[in-house]
Amino acid sequence: MQNPFPVIVWRDSVCAGDDCDAPHEWKLDAPGNMTLRAFLDACLARRYLASISGGEATWVLESTRPLAVLAQQWAGPRFLAAPESPLLSLVDPAANPHLNFRYRRQADPDQVFESLSRGGPSADS
Numbered sequence: 838m839q840n841p842f843p844v845i846v847w848r849d850s851v852c853a854g855d856d857c858d859a860p861h862e863w864k865l866d867a868p869g870n871m872t873l874r875a876f877l878d879a880c881l882a883r884r885y886l887a888s889i890s891g892g893e894a895t896w897v898l899e900s901t902r903p904l905a906v907l908a909q910q911w912a913g914p915r916f917l918a919a920p921e922s923p924l925l926s927l928v929d930p931a932a933n934p935h936l937n938f939r940y941r942r943q944a945d946p947d948q949v950f951e952s953l954s955r956g957g958p959s960a961d962s
Contacts, residue, residue, distance in 0.1 A: 841866040842925055844876075845933060848886060848896070849940035861885075862934070867924055874920035876936075877905060881913075886938060895941040895949055900927050903953045907938075908946035915950050 846863040863885060867876065877898070880886065886896055886907065894909040904927060905914040918927060928935040941949055952958060 840869050842869060843867075844924065844928060844935050846880075846885070846936045846938070847934040848938035869923075869925060871924045872921050873904060873916065873918055873924055873927060876924050877907070877914050880938075881907075887940075889943075891943070893943045895944045895946040897939045897941055897949065897953065899937050899939055900935065901929050901932070904936075906946055906950040906953065911946065915946075917950075917953055 844865045844867045846865060848861045848863075863883075865876075865879070886894070886909075888894060888909055892909050896907040897903050898905040898907065898914075902918075904918045905916050907914045
């Protein structure tokens with residue numbers, strides 16, 4: 838196993854009450870061989886993303902580009918980058934944060950994914 842590397846993750850707030858501890862920073866010592874899929878599995882297991890009433894929050898994981906779309910109503914993420922890509926290859930070590938979950942409110946996650954997969958903007962950006 839490769840040496841761990843620090844990854845700083847932020848997520849957007851979902852409402853005014855969620856702002857009190859923004860930017861919702863998570864500092865992760867990621868194993869050097871951690872994949873994008875393993876990272877998202879860790880995020881979901883940790884319940885890092887906020888849930889909303891109604892159950893239809895849409896999130897886009899970004900680094901230097903969109904990497905995945907997650908939706909509260911989906912069983913798992915949909916990848917815009919190869920899920921087995923090494924996480925270290927997807928982050929910009931000079932950026933703060935390295936990874937960011939952008940909240941897309943209740944935008945239709947299928948439309949967000951489709952637009953991003955074609956290289957376009959997400960539904961509300």
